[in-house]
Amino acid sequence: MEVAGKSISIIGAAKSGLSAARSLVRSGAKVFVSDIQPEDKLKASLERDGLLNKVDYEAGGHSEKVLHADFIVLSPGVRTDIPVLVEAAARNIPVYSEIEIAYRLSQGKRLVITGSNGKTTTTSLLALFCQQQFNEVFLGGNIGIPMMEFASQTTGNSLQVLEVSSFQLETISDFKPDIAVITNFFENHLDRYPSYKAYIEAKKRIALNMRSGETIVLNADQQMMREMAGELNCRAAWFGWNVGNLKPAMTIINDEFVYTDADDVKHKLFPAASVRIIGRHNLENVMCAALVAILAGVAEDCLESVVKEFPGVEHRLEWAREISGVTFINDSKGTNCAASITALQACNPP
Structure with a gap:
């Protein structure tokens, strides 16, 4: 996939979006980043990642500027039915996930x-x-x-x-x-x-x-x-x-x-x-x-x-400590009922 010289909009400036921005800038693309967070926070994120003077950006929402692109890269936390993406579909502007672009570049x-x-x-x-x-x-x-x-x-x-x-x-x-x-x-x-x-x-x-x-x-x-x-x-x-x-x-x-x-x-x-x-x-x-x-x-x-x-991974049935005979287990990544029930079943009762 050749991205040099292409205009690419990225919706969402969390970890995946910023990673995509860094990679696409290095490959010669003209990148525009759009995010709903306040401008001061977005600027801080872009500056931290060395992107502040390398991309155009907007904060506080997604305007029509997003649509001035050859394609749009969508961060996973952003819904596909937001108005700007509905309009992108009407204009036949491709919308890809970060993993799709990475697949094509790897x-x-x-x-x-x-x-x-x-x-x-x-x-x-x-x-x-x-x-x-x-x-x-x-x-x-x-x-x-x-x-x-x-x-x-x-x-x-x-x-x-x-x-x-x-x-x-x-x-x-x-x-x-x-x-x-x-x-x-x-x-x-x-x-x-x-x-x-x-x-x-x-x-x-x-x-x-x-x-x-x-x-x-x-x-x-x-x-x-x-x-x-x-x-x-x-x-x-x-x-x-x-x-x-x-x-x-x-x-x-x-x-x-x-x-x-x-x-x-x-x-x-x-x-x-x-x-x-x-x-x-x-x-x-x-x-x-x-x-x-x-x-x-x-x-x-x-x-x-x-x-x-293999000890397992963080936040998943992770032993924390024992205090006064009580064992504390960190299972904070149990984000649905089935996961929490399964974790409880795995723990031996006192």
Whole structure:
């Protein structure tokens, strides 16, 4: 994708928007940043990122200036139905997510994880697995490291391990994973979507451009995923407690992780007791990450040492401290009811 000389508007000046602005300016684009925050705060953000004298900008809302662009980059927290984007659609001005632009500017293979719960744990663990096998592993996406931060650094040998949200998937067009994952579906973000079905449809866009050469990893324990697999144009692989005859697949049998390959050969990997992080849901996260790692080419004997050491990620069942016999656990990233219930079930009562 050639952006030099193009006029590009960026809506939203949080982490993803600013990352896109920096990268596009370096590539020679004429960038305009539009944000709803007060001008003093926006100027401070732009100055901090070395952009104040390199981009045009507006604060306090999105005016028609946004529309003077070859295309618009939309930050994930911004709804697609705001008036300026409705007008952009009427004028046939393309609107892309940051991950779409980063996809077009980057190289290598992409392992992409979405879902309602377990995304960050699965993505983080998968990156560690991949680092055992590959030299150029980039971790990013909705995990806090925008793809645009490293897109220009990737090569044909790179492996990108990416967490993406439904918001980011709303405005993709060419974006295509080599291996995609949907961890699970639970009701979430219904302040943004008109229905649970609409939320699921946004998640399913991860497979929009995937074909027979790509693989999507799905949760065998959710019937809707089994039904969804028949609607997709790519191959499916499975993880879960009840994989049955599905293959390739990852499950736990007699307290041991077992991978069944496409030829129906079972490979015993490592005991469930080797997993350091607690909870049945985290065993599912390990199943998922291990399956994707194997499909991506990571040697099976590289996995156990990683799960033995993996402590989990911040704000997710994270031990804080014990005071007067009371254990405090930080699960502040449990942002929906299903996640909080699952976390409580993972904790042993006193």
